[in-house]
Each structure stands twice: as structure tokens, then as C-alpha cells.
Amino acid sequence: MTESKTEPTTHTGRGTGTDAVTVRVPAKVNVQLAVGAARPDGFHDLANVFLAVGLYDEVTVTPADELRITCEGPDADQVPLDATNLAARAALELARRYGVEPGVHLHIAKDIPVAGGMAGGSADGAGALLACDALWGTHASREELLDICAELGSDVPFSLVGGAALGVGRGEQLRTLEVGATFHWVFAIAERGLSTPAVFREFDRMNEGVRIPEPVASQELLDALAKGDAGALARAVSNDLQPAALSLFPALADTLAAGRNAGALAALVSGSGPTTAFLAADAESARAVADALRASGTCRTVRVTDGPAPGATVV
Known part of the structure; x- marks a missing residue:
């Protein structure tokens, strides 16, 4: 842990003179x-x-x-x-x-x-x-x-x-990382949540006795991000937690299939889930995937957006 470079002093909590x-x-x-x-x-x-x-x-x-x-x-x-x-x-x-x-x-x-x-x-x-x-x-x-x-x-x-x-x-x-273009995404929000610790526990259970290699970033994926190539990115996306998330929440497979069938370039569980993420070729394709997901009855709601986005910003 990096400690503060100065000795602590007592502040009142109004250091900027602003109220919010x-x-x-x-x-x-x-x-x-x-x-x-x-x-x-x-x-x-x-x-x-x-x-x-x-x-x-x-x-x-x-x-x-x-x-x-x-x-x-x-x-x-x-x-x-x-x-x-x-x-x-x-x-x-x-x-x-x-x-x-x-x-x-x-x-x-x-x-x-x-x-x-x-x-x-x-x-x-x-x-x-x-x-x-x-x-x-x-x-x-x-x-x-x-x-x-x-x-x-x-x-x-x-x-x-x-x-x-x-x-x-x-x-x-x-x-x-360098990103060469805007990527268009659709997110399908599931009917309930998933606990990240529970998904990791399921990952461990499913891989018990299996030799797991050291995790390494895919150079193909990093190159696709840098070039802004959505097709190449779609071929390279991966999530090692996806099998564990699907084991705990099998209905997510239907959501993934609905997005793929609607023309998504790639479909995957986002992180530990249960939100599912769909990469689209462009904004119009993203809207079409979103409409199909809404009609599929496999998720609670759908969001369309893009990235990359800026980090935490004072507004």
C-alpha cells in the first residue's frame, strides 16, 4: 500500500468550497x-x-x-x-x-x-x-x-x-490499451443477478483436478482493438467464467443464442454475469440485435451503447 506523502492533517470536509x-x-x-x-x-x-x-x-x-x-x-x-x-x-x-x-x-x-x-x-x-x-x-x-x-x-x-x-x-x-475505433454493443439484462464469488467457486469446482494454464492476453484480440476491427475482435473474445455462469444460470444460453441468431458478431457473458454482451457490426446492426432480444422473451431488458468510454469524471 502506498502511504500519503504528507503527514495527515484534519480537514473539515469542505476543501473545494463547494457543497456538492x-x-x-x-x-x-x-x-x-x-x-x-x-x-x-x-x-x-x-x-x-x-x-x-x-x-x-x-x-x-x-x-x-x-x-x-x-x-x-x-x-x-x-x-x-x-x-x-x-x-x-x-x-x-x-x-x-x-x-x-x-x-x-x-x-x-x-x-x-x-x-x-x-x-x-x-x-x-x-x-x-x-x-x-x-x-x-x-x-x-x-x-x-x-x-x-x-x-x-x-x-x-x-x-x-x-x-x-x-x-x-x-x-x-x-x-x-489503444483502441482504433468505436465498438457497438448490446447488453441483455437478466431476470436476476449472479454473485461474483459464487461464479468463481463454480469455476473452481468445474476445474477441480484440471491443470489450468497461466492466463495470457490474446495478441489477436489486442491487435483487433488497436485496429478497430469488429470482425477480428468478435473472433477473439473469450470468457473463462462463462461455463461457470451458465452452470449456475442455464437460461443464459437461450439469451446468447437469441443474440447470435439476430446477427450479433459475438455473444458472451459479461464478466461473472449474468448480463450477456453482444458485439454488433455498427449502430444499425446493434439496434436490430436489441429489437430481436426484446422480442425473444429471454431477458428482462436490453441496453444499446458503445465503447470505449471515459473513466470516472467530475461533471
Whole structure:
């Protein structure tokens, strides 16, 4: 962990002279998720190619007498409003490092699917961290913000950075990737969520006794991103967690088939699921895939967007 370069001082929580800061932060899709064997610490080494896409949560922070969280938007009732929420953990860790009283109201406006494999909780953590840094005037360096993000979870650093990146280690060690064009995506939102830890446990169960190779990023996929070649990207996308997600949620196979039959270039489970992601050739094709998915009855709702999208941004 990287400690602050200055001795902690006490702040009042109004470092910018403003009464509210709002940060917009994107969802992600994993265009490659290569998973290694379970490590002694319970995590898995990953080669995780992230692409940020244009579905956003917004986190607004205002001074308050004590830390509290509110949430609105689709499935907001499923979002924890206590210290287990990554937004709360982010605020508390930044406050601890800088001697700030963590009296802040965190309001999350959800638009990223909850428990959907698109890093909505991680996005909220990164958004709260950047917003509190601006509200309190702590002026944390980019490196320290990323260090706090890595403590919070494997996907949180990418939520801060956005764009496209390769994550290694447990996904938190990032290398920014070049993207040569806009890619068009359709996301089918499932009727219920999936627990990321449960999907990893199922991955371990399904691979018990199997020698799992070290995860490595596909050069074909990295080249396709850099060239902006949707066809080549479609041939290279992969998700090692997809069999485990399908084992726990077999109906996702019908959603994947519906998208493929509608002309999607590629269909895969997004991260640990259960959101399914469909790469389309262009915006018109994406709309056609979305219409077919809506008519298929295999999902709750459908979203159309594109990427790459910028990371956490003060608005």
C-alpha cells in the first residue's frame, strides 16, 4: 500500500468550497477474461481485457454530519446502504489517509445493472473516491487513488481509468490499451443477478483436478482493438467464467443464442454475469440485435451503447 506523502492533517470536509460534487463513471465489458487457478489467498490470477462502455452511474457527495448512502435507479433496492458498499469503503479509506472526518452523504444514481457483471459496484467505489477527493480538497495523486482502488477490489482501478486496459494480477494492475475505433454493443439484462464469488467457486469446482494454464492476453484480440476491427475482435473474445455462469444460470444460453441468431458478431457473458454482451457490426446492426432480444422473451431488458468510454469524471 502506498502511504500519503504528507503527514495527515484534519480537514473539515469542505476543501473545494463547494457543497456538492458529482462524478460520472462507466460500466465495463470484459472482451477477454482469462482465469488462472485459485491462489493461496483465494484470488485468481487474471488476464482481463476491459473495455469501458457508455452506461453510467453517477455518485454525488455532499457534506453531512455522518457517513450515509442513498441510491436511486433500476434495482436500487438491491444496493447495500451500509459500510459494505464500495462507495462507503472508498470514502472511509480516503478519509483515513488524510485525517478527514468522513461526514459525507453519498448518493448513487444507478444506471449500470446491479449484480450484472458490468462492475457497477466497482464504478460506485471509484466514483465516490474521486468525488470525495474533490469535495475534501485532498489532492491525492493519481497513483494513490489507484492504490486505494486496488485495495477496494479487482475492477475498481479500471472504473477510475476507463477506456480500454489489460488488467493482470487479480485484475488490478492495469496497462492502457489503444483502441482504433468505436465498438457497438448490446447488453441483455437478466431476470436476476449472479454473485461474483459464487461464479468463481463454480469455476473452481468445474476445474477441480484440471491443470489450468497461466492466463495470457490474446495478441489477436489486442491487435483487433488497436485496429478497430469488429470482425477480428468478435473472433477473439473469450470468457473463462462463462461455463461457470451458465452452470449456475442455464437460461443464459437461450439469451446468447437469441443474440447470435439476430446477427450479433459475438455473444458472451459479461464478466461473472449474468448480463450477456453482444458485439454488433455498427449502430444499425446493434439496434436490430436489441429489437430481436426484446422480442425473444429471454431477458428482462436490453441496453444499446458503445465503447470505449471515459473513466470516472467530475461533471
